[in-house]
Amino acid sequence: MTMFLWICVAILSFSLVGFLYRLMKGPSTPDRVIALDSIGVGLITLVGLFSILFDSPFFLEVILLLAIIAYIGTVAFSKFTEKGVIIENDRDAHK
Amino acid sequence: MTEMLINSLIVIFISVGVFFILVTAIGLIRLPDIYSRAHAASKSATLGVMSILIGVFLHFWLIEGNFNPRIILGIVFLFITGPVGGHMMAKAAYFSGVPLAKETVRDDMAPLVDKEATKKEQL
Numbered sequence: 001m002t003m004f005l006w007i008c009v010a011i012l013s014f015s016l017v018g019f020l021y022r023l024m025k026g027p028s029t030p031d032r033v034i035a036l037d038s039i040g041v042g043l044i045t046l047v048g049l050f051s052i053l054f055d056s057p058f059f060l061e062v063i064l065l066l067a068i069i070a071y072i073g074t075v076a077f078s079k080f081t082e083k084g085v086i087i088e089n090d091r092d093a094h095k
Numbered sequence: 096m097t098e099m100l101i102n103s104l105i106v107i108f109i110s111v112g113v114f115f116i117l118v119t120a121i122g123l124i125r126l127p128d129i130y131s132r133a134h135a136a137s138k139s140a141t142l143g144v145m146s147i148l149i150g151v152f153l154h155f156w157l158i159e160g161n162f163n164p165r166i167i168l169g170i171v172f173l174f175i176t177g178p179v180g181g182h183m184m185a186k187a188a189y190f191s192g193v194p195l196a197k198e199t200v201r202d203d204m205a206p207l208v209d210k211e212a213t214k215k216e217q218l
Contacts, residue, residue, distance in 0.1 A: 008113045030129050030188035037180055041140045041152055048151040059144030063169045074180035078187035087106045
């Protein structure tokens with residue numbers, strides 16, 4: 001079981017290297033944001049596997065926290081690339 | 096016997112999840128444009144992370160006897176927000192003018208976007 005989990009950790013690290021390749025090379029900004037989102041997902045899975053490996057349930061809050069932070073980051077970046085601002089103060093900004 | 100069954104269940108869930116994360120990485124490297132990459136990232140990464148978290152949840156519940164509702168909350172949250180994040184990013188990419196791949200046959204969105212622009216000019 002431990003050997004299997006370490007092999008899974010190795011494969012996940014290889015896929016994180018793939019996401020990092022897209023993050024560095026990606027021709028446009030949304031490419032990089034999508035790669036960052038996927039890196040967040042890969043980190044969540046690594047936290048889950050390491051909490052099995054270290055035999056402690058105390059890391060499991062980190063999963064929910066990382067999911068929320070990755071989502072907020074994606075939404076903020078997509079609003080920035082679409083409108084140029086993240087929080088708009090105009091009253092008639094939605095016309 | 097029971098422990099072996101539980102272990103094989105956990106191994107199946109975790110290996111399916113790892114397979115889908117690997118497929119996400121291959122798709123992000125090999126696919127030609129931003130929209131197909133968003134397709135790969137939002138679908139298979141969400142499925143992979145949900146499957147791995149189900150495996151982790153089953154491990155902590157059935158082997159350690161520790162029912163942990165935070166993992167279920169995490170699964171539900173990822174299931175809701177993963178596709179939404181991919182959709183918002185692809186939409187922002189389209190409206191900020193990221194070009195489509197060379198192999199694209201037709202663009203159903205373009206006439207609608209033009210109509211929106213002319214309507215905004217008339218107002």
